[in-house]
Amino acid sequence: MPRRKLLRKVLSPPRVKGFTPLGEESHGAPVLMGFEEYEAIRLCDFDGYHQAEAARIMNVSRPTFARIYDEARRKVAQSFVTAAPLIFEGGRIYYDSEWYRCEKCRCRFNHLEKAEGPSRCALCGSGEIVPVKEAVRQEKPGHRCICRACGAVKEVLHGMPCNQVVCEECGSRMIRKGVRAGWN
Amino acid sequence: MKVVITSTGDSPGVLVDRRFGRCHYFVLFDTLTGEIEFIRNPGVDHLEGAGVAAVNLIAEKGVKKVVSGEFGAKVKSLFDQLQIQLVSVPHESMTVRKVIEMLSETGE
Secondary structure (H helix, E strand, C coil): CCCCCCCEEEEECCCCEECCCCCCCCCCEEECCCCCHHHHHHHHHHHHCHHHHHHHHCCHHHHHHHHHHHHHHHHHHHHHHCCCCEEECCCCCCCCCEEEEEEECCCCCCCCCCCCCCCCCCCCCCCEEEEECCCCCCCCEEEEEEECCCCCCEEECCCCHHHHCCCCCCCCEEEEEECCCCCC | CCEEECCCCCCCCCCCCCCCCCCCCEEEEEEECCEEEEEEEECCCCCCCHHHHHHHHHHHHCCCCCEEECHHHHHHHHHHHHHHHECCCCCCCCEEEHHHHHHHHCCH
């Protein structure tokens, strides 16, 4: 049995159930687009986020986001070209809204209208409200590489293969610092 | 607009219950008429699914806002789907009467 798909976070579900082509008497089978696919298009193409940022917003990895996004675009194209209705349906998702904090009564509240932010506190009605920043997923710490030729050490990002790092001092390839005896 | 406040007892002088699904009472407050109704929470002793049961109970009443302490992940996403606003009060010492007063003043 394959591993279960993680839940994808959807901030703003589509306002309509789908789209039908104009000027066609009879429609073929509709194209079914999941809510997460709609969300991927909304984040990337409407809000203009990069895929890495959009992936973080939806709480999935970047490769997974790319797959969702690819599938979404393929479905849009299929709907356009074959003049098939597009219907938003299903998907492994959960909804999330934006949270705010009131400086006056110190309560927290969420806001459901996506188009515009709230102007007043939901409890005491004061205007002193600030958005609650979501904890952004921490990037993994990087590691250090060392040059075999001259011993220069360089900090690189997590996931960067050491043998692809070039020494800035002498131009030779580097190795992981602190793992191979005799070298470092 | 109808608002639900989670309460530790069945009088307005008691504290707001910090737990949503396993609170003792729900206070149904109508901001237009000022009517207050106490509803005993049937899910107070449930081992599982108390929050979801409470959401169903509240949604049936046509409530638009819920005031409590903390909300679980399942409950949050359900309320978001139902377009019901959540308010989380900060203090342990906030009474139901205080919340009702604040809501009445805003006039919503």
